[in-house]
Amino acid sequence: MVPAIALVFLRQRRGAIAPLAAIVFTVMIGFAAISVDVGSFYLARRTLQTTADLAAIAAANDVSRARAAALSAITAAGYPTETLTGLETGTYSADKAIPIDRRFASPGGQPGNAVRIELRWRTPLIFGNALLFLTGQSTDGLRDGVEIAVKATATSSRFVSLSIGSRLADLDGGLPNAFLGALLGAKLSLSAMDYEALATANIDLFSFSKALASQLNLNAVSYKDVLAANVTAGRLLDAATSAARASGSNSAAVAALVTLTNATATASGVVSLSRLIDLGPFSNLPIDDRPLIGARVNALDLVRAVAELMGGGRLVKASANLGLPGIASVSLTIAVGERPVGGSWFAVGMETVSVHTAQTRVLLDLSLVGDSTFALVNLSLYLEVASATATVQRMSCSDGSVQVAVRPAVIDIWIGSVGDAEMTNMQVRPAPKPATLVNIPLLARISGRAHVAISNMDDVRLGFSAKDIADGQPKVAKTRDFLTSLTASLIGDLKLYVDNFSLLPAEVLGTLLSKILVKVTAPIDTLLYRTLGLLGVGLGNADVWVHGTRCDGAVLVG
Structure with missing residues (x-):
C-alpha cells in the first residue's frame, strides 16, 4: 500500500x-x-x-x-x-x-x-x-559602458617624377664639345644644330633602361639591377640612341646620338646609373613592365648627366675658342663632386621625394684682349657651386597639381687663383689667392682678388598644374639677391696689388686695367651662364621639371 x-x-x-x-x-x-x-x-x-x-x-x-x-x-x-x-x-x-x-x-x-x-x-x-x-557583482568601471579600441592602416599609391637642372642657351659647338668631351674622355665635334636637335628630343627612361639591359645581355632582371650595373659611356649612349628611336625622336637627334656613341666607343671608365636615376617604387619591377608614370627627359640633359657622372671625382681640363668679344681664349678646369647621400638627378617617389644637382667647382682662366698699355690681360675666375635641391611638398590627385620647394645652389665666385689639389678636395672650401692679371717685364705686375656670393637661405616654392606637367616645361626658382651682372660686381669688389716698375703711378695702372675689365663684363657673364648651364646649374637659379604623377587611390592594408 x-x-x-x-x-x-x-x-x-x-x-x-x-x-x-x-x-x-x-x-x-x-x-x-x-x-x-x-x-x-x-x-x-x-x-x-x-x-x-x-x-x-x-x-x-x-x-x-x-x-x-x-x-x-x-x-x-x-x-x-x-x-x-x-x-x-x-x-x-x-x-x-x-x-x-x-x-x-x-x-x-x-x-x-x-x-x-x-x-x-x-x-x-x-x-x-x-x-x-542583481547577482551582487560590482558595476564599478562599467557604468559608462565598455571601451572599444580599433586600429586601421591604409596606404596610397601617389607618385610623382621630377628632375632638376638648367636649360642650355647659345648652343654653339665650341664650349659644349670641349666641356662634354673632357668629361666623357672623348673628342667631340657636334655642331650647334646637333645640340639643338638633342635639346628638342625626349627619351623615356624606362625604355632607356630596357635598351641598356639588352646592350648588357641582362635577362629577367629588374630596373634596379640594370641601373646598378657598371657601364661604359659608349654603351650608355648606345642605349640612349635605341630609346630615342623607339620614342620617334627626330632623325637629327638620333644622328647626333650615333655620333656621340661612336666618339665614346673606346672611352675608358665605367659608372653606375643608380647614382643618377632613382625609379623609386618601380625599381624592383621586371624590365619588361612599363610603369604608368611620366619619365621622359630631354636627350641633351641625359647626355650631360651621363657626362657629369663619367667625369665625377676627377679633375677635367679643356680649352675653347668661343669668339666672344674681348676674350681671346678660355681654359676650363672642372671638378664634379658627389650629390648629397641618396640624391639623384631624376627621381620617382612619394611626397617628399627630392632631386639634387652635384657639388661643382669651375676655374676659368681667361685671356682678355688688352689695349696699347696692356696687350694681354689674364683673368682667373673660380666658381664654387653647392648642391641645389628640389623637394615635392604636396601633390593633389583631385586636380593633378604638384607643389615643389626649391633651394637654389649657393654660388661663390672669385677673382683669384686656386690649385688643382684644392679643386679636388671637396671636403675643404678653397681660399683663392690673388691671381696675376698683368705681368709685363720691367713695367708692372698686377694681381687681384675679389669675391661675390649668390645665396638664398629660404626655399622657393613652385606650383605645377596638370597642364604645366603635360606641356613638359620647367619652372625656375631664382635667388632673391640674384645679381644681374656678376662680373660687374666682382670688378667693383676687386682689390689690386701692384708691383710697379714703371714711371706710371699705381693708381693710373689700376684705372687702365679696370677699363679693360669693364669692357668684357657682358661677354664674361654670358660665358659664366653657359658654363654653369653645361654643369646643370643656373646662375643664381634652378630649373625643375615635374614629368608626371600617378594616383591609384588608398587601400586598407591592416
Whole structure:
C-alpha cells in the first residue's frame, strides 16, 4: 500500500512546476539580456572599425593633411573628435619578404604613403549593469559602458617624377664639345644644330633602361639591377640612341646620338646609373613592365648627366675658342663632386621625394684682349657651386597639381687663383689667392682678388598644374639677391696689388686695367651662364621639371 503522505504529494506534483519555470524563465531572460549586450557590443565595434577604415583611407589619400582628413571622416560618422586617439604617418612596403606587422614604418614624422590610426569609444551596457547588480557583482568601471579600441592602416599609391637642372642657351659647338668631351674622355665635334636637335628630343627612361639591359645581355632582371650595373659611356649612349628611336625622336637627334656613341666607343671608365636615376617604387619591377608614370627627359640633359657622372671625382681640363668679344681664349678646369647621400638627378617617389644637382667647382682662366698699355690681360675666375635641391611638398590627385620647394645652389665666385689639389678636395672650401692679371717685364705686375656670393637661405616654392606637367616645361626658382651682372660686381669688389716698375703711378695702372675689365663684363657673364648651364646649374637659379604623377587611390592594408 502507498503511504498516505505519498498520496498527498502525488496529488500536488503539478504545483512544483511553477518555481522551476520561474527559475528557467529568469535564466532565459538573463541570457537574452547578455545576448543583446554582446550583440550591441559587436555591432558597436564593427561600426567603429568601419569608421576607422574610412578615416584611414581618407587620411592616406591626403597624407600631408592626414589628421584633418581623418577627423572629417570620423565626425561625418557621428563620433566626436576625441575618438581619434592615435594617428601616425609613415611608409608601407608591400614586400612579401617582410612580415606583415613590420611593413609599416614611421620615417621620423615626415609624410609618407601610409597612415595608421587608432579609435577608442565606449559603448553602453543595456542590461548588463542590472544583471550584475542583481547577482551582487560590482558595476564599478562599467557604468559608462565598455571601451572599444580599433586600429586601421591604409596606404596610397601617389607618385610623382621630377628632375632638376638648367636649360642650355647659345648652343654653339665650341664650349659644349670641349666641356662634354673632357668629361666623357672623348673628342667631340657636334655642331650647334646637333645640340639643338638633342635639346628638342625626349627619351623615356624606362625604355632607356630596357635598351641598356639588352646592350648588357641582362635577362629577367629588374630596373634596379640594370641601373646598378657598371657601364661604359659608349654603351650608355648606345642605349640612349635605341630609346630615342623607339620614342620617334627626330632623325637629327638620333644622328647626333650615333655620333656621340661612336666618339665614346673606346672611352675608358665605367659608372653606375643608380647614382643618377632613382625609379623609386618601380625599381624592383621586371624590365619588361612599363610603369604608368611620366619619365621622359630631354636627350641633351641625359647626355650631360651621363657626362657629369663619367667625369665625377676627377679633375677635367679643356680649352675653347668661343669668339666672344674681348676674350681671346678660355681654359676650363672642372671638378664634379658627389650629390648629397641618396640624391639623384631624376627621381620617382612619394611626397617628399627630392632631386639634387652635384657639388661643382669651375676655374676659368681667361685671356682678355688688352689695349696699347696692356696687350694681354689674364683673368682667373673660380666658381664654387653647392648642391641645389628640389623637394615635392604636396601633390593633389583631385586636380593633378604638384607643389615643389626649391633651394637654389649657393654660388661663390672669385677673382683669384686656386690649385688643382684644392679643386679636388671637396671636403675643404678653397681660399683663392690673388691671381696675376698683368705681368709685363720691367713695367708692372698686377694681381687681384675679389669675391661675390649668390645665396638664398629660404626655399622657393613652385606650383605645377596638370597642364604645366603635360606641356613638359620647367619652372625656375631664382635667388632673391640674384645679381644681374656678376662680373660687374666682382670688378667693383676687386682689390689690386701692384708691383710697379714703371714711371706710371699705381693708381693710373689700376684705372687702365679696370677699363679693360669693364669692357668684357657682358661677354664674361654670358660665358659664366653657359658654363654653369653645361654643369646643370643656373646662375643664381634652378630649373625643375615635374614629368608626371600617378594616383591609384588608398587601400586598407591592416
